[in-house]
Amino acid sequence: MNRTNTRRTSTLGAVALTAALVLTGCFSGGGGGAGPSPEEGDGRIALAMLQPPRSGLTPLSDDAFKLTRWSTVESLVSLDDAGDAQPALATDWTQSDDTTWDLTIREGVLFHDGTTLDAAAVVNALQNALHASPRPRVLDGYELTAEAVDDMTVRIVTGTPDPILPQRLSSPQLVILAASAYGDDGTVDPTGTGTGPFELTEIGGTSTATLERFDDYWGGPAEAAGIDVTYVNDGAARGAALRTGAADIVEAIPVSQLALLDQALLHEVPMPRTNAVYFNNGEGVFADQAMRAAARAALDPESIVENVYEGHADITGGLFGPALPWAEDVRGDIASSVAPADPAGATITLATYSDRAELPEVAVLVEQQLEAAGFEVRQDVREYANFEPDALEGDFDAIIFSRAVLLETGDPVAYLTSDYSCAGTFNFAQLCDPEIDRLIAAASAAEPGEERQKAIAAVEEAILQADALAPLLHERVVQGEGEGVAGALRDPRERRLITEDTTAP
Template identity: 60%
Template sequence: MRLPARRLLPATAITAASALLTGCFAGTESATGTGDGKRVRVAMMQPPRSGLSPLSDDAFKLSRWSTAETLVRLDEDGDARPALATGWRQSGRTWTFEIRDGVTFHDGTELDAGSVVRSLTEAASASPKPRILDGVELTAKAADAGTVTVTTATEDPLVPQRLSSPQLSVLAAKAYRGRTVNPVGAGTGPFALTAVHGTASATLDRYDAYWGGRAKAPGIDVTFVPDGTARAAALRSGEADIVEAIPVSQAAVLDQDLITEVPMPRTNTLYLNNAEGAFADPALRAAAREAIDADAIVKGVYEGRADAAEGLLGPALPWAAKLREPVARGARAGDPKGAAITIGTYTDRSEMPEVAALLQQQLQKAGFEVKLDVREYTNIEADALAGRFDAFVLSRATVLDSGDPAAYLYSDFASDGTFNLSQFADEGVDTGLEKAADTEVGDARRAAVVAAEAAVLAADAAVPLLHERVVQGDAAGVVGAAHDPRERELVTVNTYVK
């Protein structure tokens, strides 16, 4: 890939970034439990939103710090593999999981079937539920000290994948004694969470009794740095060892040997309102699709650090490209004749307004009259879900929490999908989506998923633009940092700083 021309940060930006970083990583040498070697200093983008409760999106932080673990993990293909459970079997609506022996929580108590049942029951009865259990009725029971049965209201081939979600982490009893779930000192991973300082920082120390072997680093010091320029400056100045989510605009000014780009299961998509307005006309949906130049968006907005989309599922799911066939389109492009449309998007991801502006130019060139409505996501989501835009630009995770794209496709494109921004309804597509969701995990399910994707694209329910990459910075002395497309791993048992 040809790298963009090197650019220098303005002095004012460097000064601002340095001010933001002052004190961010101070005091890590004196943190408790330093042990041997160097502690890993991590700069993360988003501070905790729910006090690091595993029942929220904060669960992914606990997973990335290797402090909370689940019964199951996912391999590169999204297939379930043993973690705190060593094996499982299905009988109708019930799955039986064998719990790993010799595991202790960070408070010294032992992992057993009762511990698992307590954590899963807390999640299943939470309000709101973790999103991996949205629409799922799940009951967990201890068959004996080392065996747990999980039963769902309907037969569900994805139960093991669901149980890989960080939001279903298994914690010690102490985590559930307050009004909220408190993960401090309650996980089973190689690092014990010892302190959380609001939305500023967190401290983790190595847990020497970890069932998977002693971690190579003595601990982790996390600082939350929402400002992208400041995070990049932390890597450049040597104040952080690992920096997540470096903005594309900053990546070009860093030492490229310190940058790793990993394809994410996240697609930047233009959802077209199929129910009303200009795009209720299939010919105008086709006209919009043909007018869009995704390569120009990749180069102009993402500076080449993204992949132009061939479908809704990108290179983070390599099996999709192998199975995909050319899409048979259902309509020919019509003449927009000045059709007025409004595109909505949000400011929370800095690239979205720029993407929308380029789309505006491309669609206007094709003959549409285009207005933009750009707000913070919390202020625009309700209108988007209600179909108040002709089109909406969204950066969307395509495997959600189960590692399986069938749930995303159903949510976004089924007639009764809960995130159907396109207001799309097609009985034939519904049948294909249901087949994908009900098919047993494996090659047959993947084929059904790709067939459902083709049906959605044939109707121009949405136009996939590009697949994002996560840009991560690792200092020269970092060894073994994870580069995980699903953003579940970051510092692992094998990560250390020379």
């Protein structure tokens, strides 16, 4: 890393450590502070991100979404604004029967390590995803085989008919890396092994990452010289980074900071992200559905939207909000199927995480509402890295979680499978119901369009009638872009952010 880049990174780190102070940016590329003027800038983009990597930036985890937001890795398929599949590393695809697809691989693509993209590289990447432990969520309960038909054609055969295979292949967790990325021990290293316009050159643990422009990118060189990433999980610090010019682009500015910032630098994006209270359906107080129904009935989402989000969120009508405009039209009866019980002083542990600044505040109101209904509540608030493992193990009676419902495929079925099926690997609700599994399978097999939408609505109805969770609201995320920033994407799916066209002063 050169001297200028070091100054940029250390300045943003200082912002994170001194969020309550009046800060001054002192690196180039920012919109203020004591660094060079835009005319003298180094052409790099300083990015403040919400959460650090959870799995060493392996693309087989949720860290994949960081990699695609930096445009250092690419999938075979991309999605347009409507969620329809578009060419990326695959230029086209044809279906010869219900389970067989042939994909034509783009020619002239170089990996960052200098090797060439071909069918063998694609098959290798897909095989590594299939044999990973744990598997990427997009492959939960899913089987496929991949083979190279010729140098630039890959044949994929799915275990069951999959009408949305192209959308599935758009998942950031199925990006294609060079063979050198995959270790014999199952590790995956994205450093210098992607195909995007920016090459990941340095991973600074859970603090920073550095990317440089890849001049041999198949789509043409990027406008920016590189990207300097700093992870800033403190919301006030992210707001300060934008206010002082310490960062050019800032993820997820919390509501509490909005009034302190130049409104021209803020961009509000309705998200396919649902905040909910997940109940432990497997054991403890909430193994009894009548107790889950009592807790769900006690909650007042409107007061949470008004008092915590100051109106910058949408009241939920179910699992799916405004980002899926068809959801309300096909939604069934999502009321509880049982009468609420009397909590009678039952003691529960309510957990959430502090990385999203609003969630601890939500927890305070949820605690008050549950206690008003007769529960005794103990809170457990942690950083996300310490929260997720215990939540997945079912160590809490209830958790408050912000969940993106379209991340994996641009289609809700992958989310329903991973979060609510017996075999799901992201099942915070500890839910296992054969009837819900049957409905998820039916939705997975349904053709895109009205048929699939109605099948998804049937799954939603069954989950909510069982009181597996209590949806609260749908988030709107506020993205900060400093003065002079151009071409940053405002992606509701949180897949893209900086592209080859993004610039900063």
